[in-house]
Amino acid sequence: MTLAQTGIMRPFLLAQAAMSPAAPSPGSKADYTLRIAPVTVELAPSHILSTIGYNAIAPGPVLRMREGKPITVDVVNDTDTPELVHWHGMLIPPEVDGTQEEDSPPVPPRGSHRFQLTPGPAGSRWYHSHAMAMDDLHKGAYTGQFGFVFVDGGNDPGHYDQELFLALRDWEPFFTATMEDDDDDTHNGPFLEKPAILNTDPNGLEVSSMIYSINDKALGSGDPIRVREGQRLLIHFLNASAIENRRIALAGHKMKVIALDGNPVPTPQTLDSIFLGAGERIDVVIEMNLPGVWVLGSTEKIVRDSGLGVVVEYAGQPRRPQWVDPPKVSWDYTLFGAPNAISPAPQQTIELIFEKIPGGMGKFNSWLVNGKPYPHEREFLLQQGTRYRLVMRNRTDDAHPMHLHRHLWELAEINGKKTSGIIKDTVVVPYYGRAVVDFTANQPGLALFHCHIQQHMDYGFKALFRYS
Structure with missing residues (x-):
């Protein structure tokens, strides 16, 4: 069933209509074009706000892609600051992942950049700005720069009458x-x-x-x-x-x-x-x-x-x-796990202790991983093909949604309760709690690990994993 067949009325058509192939760009035609520019969002007739979005809307268009079929995306930046577009949940090389820490090229102010990537794995992914905001609440993830990516694996049975993409x-x-x-x-x-x-x-x-x-x-x-x-x-x-x-x-x-x-x-x-x-x-x-x-x-x-x-x-x-x-x-x-599944045993364990320093950055808190803020220079080195266990110990009074770029991990334990078979890219580590995940180092290159709350990430709560 296609989105056009669902009969969903606005406001969802604006943000959910699958994006058509892009207009031609110099030299050749891209599969998609994302234009970063100021937009207005009418949350209600009496409340209209101004932000930065994609293609004159926020959220941006749903991008429907085919798993394993290479695509090109032209990103045009009509703003005065450099921008980064991160493809959250995709298993792609660091140079197209859209993060400064992984040395992805930024899209220059009043400029453009063409990205080539192979979508995958199948399922619900998303794209968003990965620019640092610090104390500027009009940048990065605080703006309207976000949208769904749905990667079609070709085996959707279609046992539903309406399909909706709803962003909170x-x-x-x-x-x-x-x-x-x-x-x-x-x-x-x-x-x-x-x-x-x-x-x-x-x-x-x-x-x-x-x-x-x-x-x-x-x-x-x-x-x-x-x-x-x-x-x-x-x-x-x-x-x-x-x-x-x-x-x-x-x-x-x-x-x-x-x-x-x-x-x-x-x-x-x-x-x-x-x-x-x-x-x-x-x-x-x-x-x-x-x-x-x-x-x-x-x-x-x-x-x-x-x-x-x-x-x-x-x-x-x-x-x-x-x-x-x-x-x-x-x-x-753990309700969603496979009780009797046997997962590959981890070969190495990496302990990660999360701490908060109240007022550690003047007006703002600072965040530490293993006793220090970002960067962690060559501290986390991965061996290609090795199965790792990350033990995330949250010694703060916040629940942290932790994300590892360019990899999928399997949840092994949450607050002492063991599980298996649950594959994710983001896991909430509970308030004063613990989460354990396993993953195989099979995506060579730099991989950013961070809390997905923008302020926490900006003020130290991130680390860079490298392949030796």
Whole structure:
């Protein structure tokens, strides 16, 4: 089933229509063109904001690609600052991965660059700016520079009636000294890595927001998702936030989780709500079996009321949208694992200790990996073909969505609970908790490892893995 057959109304057509082949560029024709330029986003008729986006929209267009089929992308930068476009979740060389740390070439101000890459693996990926922002909240992941990539592996059975690409987003970020993390979802422990003596120095400024949307519309604005009883919805969710992890639900309905970060899970589970760290994707199938008008959105009321939601309307149901709080159950990756699977044994282990220094960068906190901020000069050397285990010990009071570029890893343990078979590229390491992942070093070149919360990454929370 194609997107054109789904019958989805705006606002989703704007951000979800599959991008057509690009206009010709000098010399030859690219498969896609992304133009970085200022855009306006009408979250609501009374709230229009200005940001930087792709192709005059934010989020950018869904890019549908074929696994293993090489493509070219022309990136045109109509802004006054260098830009980087990162292909999150792709197994591609560092020179096209779109990060300064991996020596990817930036797209110069008022210039362009052509990238050639081979998409893969199949599934839900995404693209976004990887420029550092530091104290400029109008740069990098704080802008509207993000969009879905869907890599088609050719084996989609098409057992659904509508396919939706829904990005969770916060806007108009600001610095604050008081930040509530009510939707963190990992504060119930066990606190395996909580230090015996806590640093009680005053916290530095952090980034927050009070304006939210799904795609380009706040809850109550734009058209609803229109459905009919008996339909099956396939929804690709993305947490495109630069700031926060989020839990969401569709009131009155259950979601069958079939893939995490675009990778099919060994054991699909049907749940009342799902939790996404910044940068994570979750694919769900929902049976539309409860006629009415419902809200799909954040389980946190203040966030939902501030825009993070969309109305789902059954045909012939002229009612007010309803919200029903789902049961409060902690998120557990291990539900999706293969209990009896035998995974390759790791050959080497790398211990990674995460710490925060309150006010370590003047007004802002600094973040350490193994006692130091980035860079870690030749500290993490990988041998081609070796199976590694990363033991991530979070000794901070935040839950960190950790991402390793250009590799996929298998979750082996979360807070002491073992699992196998769950393949991801981003994992939330719980508050004062521990996560263990295994991966094979099979992507030679530089690979960036970092927290996907922009401010944390900018202020030291990253490391560079190298192949020896």
